[in-house]
Amino acid sequence: MDRATSSYQALFHRRWGHLRRDPVRALAWLLDAPDLLDAAAPEWTGRIATLGPVAPEVADWLARLDQDPTRLEAALGGKTYTRLGLYAEKLMAFYFAEQGRLVRHGLQVRAARNDTVGEFDFLLEHGPDALAHIEFATKFYLLNGDGANEFDALVGPNLADSLGRKMRKVFEHQLALGDHPAAQALLPLPVTQAQALVKGWLFYPSGTWPTMQGIAASHCRGFWCPLDEFDAIPGDEFLILPKLQWLAPLRADPSTQTMDRPHLASTLTAQFDTSSTPVLVATIRRRDGVIEEFERGFIVPNDWRTRAAQLRMVKSNRTH
Secondary structure, eight states, X not given: OOHHXXXXXXXXXXXXXXXXXXXXXXXXXXXXXOOSBOTTSGGGTTOBOOOOSOOHHHHHHHHHHHHOOHHHHHHHTTOXXXXXXHHHHHHHHHHHXXXXXXXXXXXXXXXXXXXXXXXXXXXXXXXXXXXXXXXXXXXXXXXXXXXXXXXXXXXXXXXXXXXXXXXXXXXXXXXXXXXXXXXXXXXXXXXXXXXXXXXXXXXXXXXXXXXXXXXXXXXXXXXXXXXXXGGGSOOSOEEEOOGGGSSSOOEEOTTSOOBOHHHHHHHXXXXXXXXXXXXXEEEEEEETTEEEEEEEXXXXXXXXXXXXXXHHHHHHHHTO
């Protein structure tokens, strides 16, 4: 199938191309994007939440919100967000509140004044006399090698995290928070369901991807490559995606300054001289008077793969 018609980006543009405001588009992506994890896979033992298809009334609500974002802007507080996870969490809190389901957001639990046990991302109504605890995450991982655990081979661009490490923390600590005595003293109702809601994108070498048990087959995906392999990546026009635009596929005004391949390569070369942080790049096309993201991928420093392997070896040695 032609990649231009089969990519998630193409599907998103067809369904949500009428939305113009970045926060509304980001919220639409959070609600509409395929789950990152397969909720039915035995690995997750029923502890993965899913939102399901966007209902027509929610799609209409998003369209109205795009026309008049006053309530959303008030919920976001007019601040400039630097943490993508916090921005996504604020958007989801707004959605749950607007749907009349939110009981508490960001409820911290302390065993003592200086002893924080954890925090409930979302407590939602779950029947008349119970709560659902939703642990929420938006994650971006690059597949690097296979490793002893394939989820540990999905690593964050800065090499500080992996899908395996994240889910172990979620299952072993965060989803158990409702059972802690200090939490029970704060809860207005008992937590009878605790699940993780995980959205995100996975990135694969050269844009090819294996089937992975536990990963939703329809998940959002892209490519990654070292800078010295960038010439093999298709495309004529590119944009570097700022972090707050990592969620929804990009839509930009046609006057936006784009980069051709030599310009992007020289920009990244200069950036990697002083920083080891990978850069998320969108391949773009012009359609109907707007710029649309066609594909996305991380360009990483040429030594990134080596550093990832060294870090994996260190962590492996620590466990033995």
